[in-house]
Amino acid sequence: MFLVDGKQLRALAASVSAIAGLALTSHAVAQSVVVRSTGPSAQTYPQGRKLPAGTSVTLKAGDHVTVLDKAGTRVLNGPGTFALNGEVNRDAGGGAQLATMMARTGGSRTRTGAVRGAVSGPVMSAPTGPENIWYIDVSKGGTYCVADPATVLLWRPEKTEEGTGKLLSQDGSSADVTWRAGSALKVWPAASVPVVDGQTYTFSNAVGMPVKIRTMVLAQVPSDELEVAGVIADKGCTAQLDMLANLAQSSQVGG
Known part of the structure; x- marks a missing residue:
């Protein structure tokens, strides 16, 4: 029979806790995230829900659930049961598009052009x-996770003509925003309207109704696309989950 003193017991407990933490981390990484959900099972698989690795999704007729997993983004159309095992074949173009869409370097490459009003990046x-x-x-508008408060970029759909708007924070600070003709991107005027975690802003312009924008500042941004999706789901950044869902529309699975 072996006797274990208090110091050894605490060390053993710490080791077990560390191993358990590693196991949980590994499990958290290998999962799926629901980025859009409509139909009878929307409450069972709501937007932002994270599903365990290797699980199966059982859908009813009329269900359309878009998920992001290690295989990429895909749309599951009910009825049917679908295994989320990350083994679905995905074309290289779709994977590259997903990586580009989630890369933080995209903003860095276009930042200079956005400031000067020049055309930024390839024309789509x-x-x-x-x-x-x-x-x-x-x-x-919507809720957006922010990777770097100092380099947030505002995007507009119509970039042919010059565009103007006003950004107003709930704390009362405001700034005019002007896009030059040909530019879709404009740097958030952080000097006048700081980007604050959990803050709500109103953006208004001459065309359309004002929209609400809520910012959630991330303390750390993972390098893995699936981990990024998990973080923005946890933060309730539904606007970005919608973007990922839109990407999946061209590669539907199910029937």
């Missing part, structure tokens, strides 16, 4: 939304 035909999840769509 009839864009339906921002090409990067870190851009804030001023035409729709």
Whole structure:
């Protein structure tokens, strides 16, 4: 029989806790995130829900659930049962598009152009939304996770003509925002209207109704796309989950 003193017991407990933490971390990484859900099972699989690795989703007729997992984004159409095992074949183009959409470097490359009003990046035909999840769509608003408060970019859908608007914070600070003709991006005027965690802002312009924008500042941004999706789901950043869901529309699975 072996006797264990208090010091050894505490050390053993710490080791077990560390191993358990590693196991939980590994489990958390290998999962799926629901980025959009409509139909009879929407309450069972709501937007932002994280599902365990290897689980199966059982859907009813009329269900349309969009998930992001290790295989990429895909739309599951009920009825049917679908295994979320990350083994669905995905074309290389779709994977590259997802990586580009979630990359923080996208903002860095276009920041200079956005400040000067020049055309930023490749021209996309009839864009339906921002090409990067870190851009804030001023035409729709919503809750957005922010990777870097100093480099937030505002995106507008119509960039042919010059555009103007006003950004107003709930604390009373405000700033005019002006896009030059040909530019879809504009740096958030942080000097006048700081980006604050949990703050709500109103953006208004001459066209359309004012929209509400809520910012959630992330303390740390994971490098893995699935982990990023998990973080923004935890923060309730539904606007960015919608962007990921839109990306999946071209690669539907199910029937």
